Amino acid sequence: MAGNVTNTLIANITSGEQSSGNVDINRGTGNPAFNTDLGQFTTYRALGVGRNNIQIPMTGVTPTATQVYIKNVDPAISYDVFWRGSNAGLLSLSILTLNPGDQIMFWCDPDGPTTPGITQLQIENPTDGALIEYFIGGKNS
Amino acid sequence: MAPPYVTNDLNAVISSTDINSSAVIINRSVGNPAIPATVGDYVQNLPLKEGANIISDGSNSDSVLGSAQVYIKNVDKTGSFVVNWFPTGVAVVNVLTMYPGDILIFWQNIDTAQHAAT
Numbered sequence: 001m002a003g004n005v006t007n008t009l010i011a012n013i014t015s016g017e018q019s020s021g022n023v024d025i026n027r028g029t030g031n032p033a034f035n036t037d038l039g040q041f042t043t044y045r046a047l048g049v050g051r052n053n054i055q056i057p058m059t060g061v062t063p064t065a066t067q068v069y070i071k072n073v074d075p076a077i078s079y080d081v082f083w084r085g086s087n088a089g090l091l092s093l094s095i096l097t098l099n100p101g102d103q104i105m106f107w108c109d110p111d112g113p114t115t116p117g118i119t120q121l122q123i124e125n126p127t128d129g130a131l132i133e134y135f136i137g138g139k140n141s
Numbered sequence: 142m143a144p145p146y147v148t149n150d151l152n153a154v155i156s157s158t159d160i161n162s163s164a165v166i167i168n169r170s171v172g173n174p175a176i177p178a179t180v181g182d183y184v185q186n187l188p189l190k191e192g193a194n195i196i197s198d199g200s201n202s203d204s205v206l207g208s209a210q211v212y213i214k215n216v217d218k219t220g221s222f223v224v225n226w227f228p229t230g231v232a233v234v235n236v237l238t239m240y241p242g243d244i245l246i247f248w249q250n251i252d253t254a255q256h257a258a259t
Binding site: 010018087135 | 145146147149150151152153154155156162172178181183214221236238239245247248249250
């Protein structure tokens with residue numbers, strides 16, 4: 001099935017020397033574009049205290065997200081990202097703490113050799129009202 | 142901590158385009174963080190050995206902060222692999238299985254990172 005939407009990540013990474021301004025590293029990441037059933041973007045969602053479940057909006061027995069972007073858009077509060085990899089057991093694991101402005105993302109081919117991506121996404125938040133921005137994409141199963 | 146010698150930039154845009162109409166439904170910059178850092182290191186087409194391969198042991202910083210900007214891409218034509226890392230203060234975790242072409246990125250401000258991955 002061709003899917004409904006094409007989810008694209010256009011990214012470029014550089015590392016510039018501060019003393020000279022020379023750009024030592026300048027690398028495109030290949031701009032992966034995957035045909036999927038869904039792309040959902042949410043910004044400035046206020047999190048509750050404790051573990052917040054971020055719904056993976058695809059349908060199927062085991063909804064799986066294959067394109068994910070998460071950014072901490074709160075001005076002051078840090079929180080922890082937990083997710084469960086599709087091949088990584090039954091529990092969500094602590095992946096990374098995101099401080100204000102920090103971000104984490106992955107862009108996986110939903111038609112990979114076996115099921116890629118994650119099947120659960122949670123945020124452990126210490127303070128009521130912390131703000132988050134995220135994108136979730138993938139195919140229905 | 143050593144002074145920042147480099148600025149590590151991530152310029153990225155996420156989009157979602159309707160296949161039928163070609164309408165761009167979502168088009169979002171991630172904010173293009175430019176982070177002063179001590180090291181920017183890039184390696185391409187590194188052949189991995191079978192089993193666990195240590196890519197970074199966190200020693201590219203003179204503190205316990207470890208790596209705060211990371212980009213990983215599976216550039217193999219057929220092979221998949223599993224990415225593991227140690228979030229600071231946490232045991233090693235199985236983060237993601239990456240198939241050919243898959244990308245994994247995090248970009249953190251090293252001055253505020255409390256738990257950047259090591």
